[in-house]
Amino acid sequence: MNIVIVEDDINMRKSLEIALGEYEELKIKSYKSAIEALKKMSDDTDLIITDINMPGMDGLEFIKTLDGKFDIIIMTGNATLNKAIESVRLGVKDFLTKPFDVETLYEAIKRVKILKEKIPANFKKQNNKNLETKNDFFATSPALQKSLDMAKKAAMTDVSIMLTGESGVGKELFANFIHKNSPRKDKPFVALNMAAIPENLIESELFGFEKGAFTDAQAQKKGQFEIADGGTLFLDEIGEMPVNLQPKLLRVIQEREITRLGATKSTKIDVRILCATNANLQNSIKDGKFREDLFYRLNTIPILIPPLRDRKEEILPIAKRVLENSCLEFGFESKQFSKEAETELEEYEFPGNIRELISVVQRAAIMSEGAKISAQDLFLEARKKKDTSEIQKEILQDIIKSVNGNLKEACEILDISEDKLKTKLQKYNIKVGI
Structure with missing residues (x-):
């Protein structure tokens, strides 16, 4: 079984590598960061064991980037309920809190192995x-039917649509539904998750590049806008788009043309843009992380998908x-x-x-x-x-107590913004002394 360990603490990393190496059936490789792992690990990896809190790219970002291609076990010394729930949503097989003994980790590895062995050899893995996207809507609830009715009406126009809702509600499925019910249904539907692409690659992924535009540009490459020409481009997690690229997206919407990296001429495109987010973009606008003018261009018709x-x-x-x-x-x-x-x-x-x-x-x-x-x-x-809400409240109270009411420190532990923390405190009626 080929196992990859991703851990920034060298002592922890080497200890796990040596300890797991004692089991003959396990072949271990380890990397000091998620970025290094993405560059070097091979496709025949059976299982990834990764820390959450790491510099550069944290564990949850890393898992989103992998997009379901590998089995994952998370280990962390700073477990929070939010991260545990998020890891479950991402399909993580196990969530271990440091410190743990090697036997505990080995048992978790064996559970993953049993799952893999139960799947027939001729099974082609699907994420x-x-x-x-294979499952049709079962719109038996009034809540979902209302959203679908709005989507059908909006589909016949070319206006921008913003799909909102919690993680996992099926925003891409909704976007595909809109495309299939639009005049563009016979043209490409292209989906791109902003949160799953390293920030330094988003521009070239969207707009493409010319040969020689940068060191690794060995040949011309079309971006997703050109690939979706005539059809629909779905930008999921639009709130993750870097601020410096947002003016360029706004220009594409206004001018209906793109410029590849390294190009001297622009290329005309005909693309309908659909976006989705599970974040509050109004708060992102206040924080200076999202342009207000871009928001209003993308949010012509907002459609909330119920949980x-x-x-x-x-x-x-x-x-x-x-x-x-x-x-x-x-x-x-x-x-x-x-x-x-x-x-x-x-x-x-x-x-x-x-x-x-x-x-x-x-x-x-x-x-x-x-x-x-x-x-x-x-x-x-x-x-x-x-x-359960009660457990979330208890954990939040414990964290606030452990930092003596210091909201900045609590934000660092929870890995969330101060606005989100204040919202949670208000939700659970937790008072913080001044």
Whole structure:
């Protein structure tokens, strides 16, 4: 089993490398940063064990960049509920809090290995995003139907649409739905996640480059705008676009032309732009991280996609479709949920929304032994312990207490902005003494 360790602390990194090297079936490689790992690790990697808090690119950014290609175990000395939940949403297999002994880590590795062995050798790995886009809408809830009706009306025009909603609600699926119901349906649909691209590569990815534009530019390359010409370009996590590139995007919208890096002439394009975010861009505007004029150009028609907990009647139809698809993909005999499992699914809040539901069902399909999936096969009890408001409040109170009410220090521990921290304090009615 080929394992990659990503850890900036050299003592920790070398200790893990030596300790895991004692197990003959494990082949270990280690890197001091996520950036180094992205450059050097091979495609035959079976498992990545990564820290969260690292300079340059943190663990969660690293995982988003990998886009579901590898199995992941997270280790951290600064565990927070938010990061644990976010890691679950991203499909992380395990979340270990430092300090831990090597046996604990080895047991986590074995669990990943068992999952891999249960998947047939002829199974072509699909990530969550691919499965998401295969599933049609089950618009049985008034909340989702309202959003779909707005999307259908907006699809017939060329105006910019901003899709908002929590992580995992299916914003790319919505964008694809708009494209398929538009006059551009026979032209390309191109999706780009701003959060999954290293900041220094976003410009060349969007606009392309000429041969010789920079050291590694061995040949001309079209950007995503040119690739989407005539069709639709979906920019997910638009709030992650660097401020210095936002004027260039605004110019593209206004002038309908792009200039490749290193080019002397511009190229005309005909692209409809759809955007999505789970962040509050109004706050980003106040913080100087997002241009107000660009926001209003992109936000002509805002469409809010409701979270899965507000569409409870859709959980079982979606889960059954995902289970059916998963059994076909994995080469398993047909499986069904038991009544107890169906009840568990309907009662669970799904903080990770559709993406988490897909992950839960896929795991159950692999781990269950018979034709019936039991409530225990869903592992929802363990997840419930991670997403209750009371636990979030307790952890937040403990952090505030540990830093003696210093909001700046609390922000560093939680890895969030001061505005977001104040919102959480207000939500849980936590008072901080002056």
